[in-house]
Amino acid sequence: MRMVFRWFGEGNDRIPLEHIRQIPGVEGVVWALHDIPAGEEWPMDRILQVKEQAEKHGLNIDVVESVNVHEDIKLGLPTRDRYIENYKKTIERLAQAGVKVICYNFMPIFDWTRTDLFKKLEDGSTALFFEKEKVESMDPLDLVAKIDADPQFTMPGWEPERLKHLTSLFEAYKGVSEEDLWNNLEYFLKQIIPVAEINNIKMAIHPDDPPWSIFGLPRIMTNKDNIKRFLNIIDSPYNGVTLCSGSLGANPNNNIADMVREFADRIPFAHIRNVKVYENGDFVETSHRTSDGSVDITEIVKAYHETGFTGYARPDHGRHIFDEECRPGYGLYDRALGIMYLWGIWDTLQRTAK
Template structure:
């Protein structure tokens, strides 16, 4: 298990590289060029600037999250080919700085979705929260204003310039079915996976968050059967998964440890986080501790350990604790606690395996 930490870059993150360096066992940064619009080729000078910063603190840059997919690719428009060509060239550039995994998603219009960025919990901490009934009663425009307008940091997946054109985007998707989305994903993968293979990179699709349709939009990376199907679209080790226990765990019908065991050889990158799902469908992100949420994180880690997992992981979202002022879900303190919880479970399993328990 190779531990990483997501970092949004200088001036766009409350957490410093010096602080990340002090978290035990963190080897690399999970990074991206968040100021480059989806569909554009990444500039080499900006890539090299990230490498310079990482090198200064001894971090690798082997995991990128995300090289975002342009909406025209998801929609299957004729213009998709030029954006796919840009994507291929970006893959080639990333290989030159040692990138091994590219996490991406194929969610129409919206990336992750929450209704409250700072929902107060019983202990006084705050966390990202999804109110299912509220989403059903509000417009997409209201949700965009709520998310994009309530953070001091840029919000990947909620770029104001792109979401200013919300009505035309919804119009474009009105007749797009899940089957259409699968076909468009296959077309994309058939183009980029061979380039990834040639450059020693694994594409790792992130599940939809939450893993079901919202605002009538199709979503396909949602459950076991769909994960199995998308891996067969292009049957290659370079067509893999970013298995996110929190995203898939928002649907209690998804058995996360079972998914890990089934797809372990196609999971180059894992997000491990917990989420508490309520009977009405609401959910909130909790600490990583198993008992705090609906997902048995200790059993998830056991599944990775038993599978001989040697890929990359990161603690993913955390609560906002100890009055930390930070990007929603991406503070230092709770993610560092999460890493130590994951290491504690992993180290215990290692001692048992070696007979030292």
């Protein structure tokens, strides 16, 4: 297991690289050029700038999260080919810089969705929270008024340029079924994976978060059967999954450890985190400790160890603790604690296996 840590770049992240370097066992940063709109090519000079920044602190840039997929590709519009060509060029440039894994998702319009960024927990910490009833009763088009009033308004995981076009995007997705989305994903994969193979970059799709439809939009990366269907579209080690225990774990029916064991050779990147799921469908993100949430993190790490996992892993979201001022879900302290919890399980398994 190769431990990495998500970093949003100089000027965008309160956490300096020298602090990330001090977390035991962390060898690289998971990064992206967040200001480049989806569908545009990533400039080589910008890629090399991040590489230089990381390497000054002894860190690699092997994993990118994310190279976002343009909505025209997901919608299957005639304009998709232009954006796919740009995606191919970005893959080639990232390969030249030494990148090994690209994480991406295929969620329509929205990325991960929460209703409270700082839900207070019993111990006084705060965390990302999802209130199911609130989302089910929410009209996302009401956000248009908020955006008009505050151009800087956004939500975590929601790309600002997409929020500006919510009305037209929802109109475009009317009548788009899950099968349509599957077909559009297949078209994308058949264009992209051969380029990834040539450039020795593993593509790793992220599950939908949460793993069910929201706002009436189709979502397809939600469970074991759908992941199996996805992997069978192109049977290649370069067509893989970013297996996220937190995203998939929001549905108690998903057995993450079982997925690890079944898809082990197709998981180049792992997100390992815990969530506590309530009977009404709400969930909140907790510490990584197994007993604090609903996901058996110990068994998941055991599954990775049993299958000889040598891919990249990161602790994913964390709580906000010790009065840290940070990007929601991405503070230093709780994610660092999470890494040490994961290493504790891993090192114990290593020793007992001898």
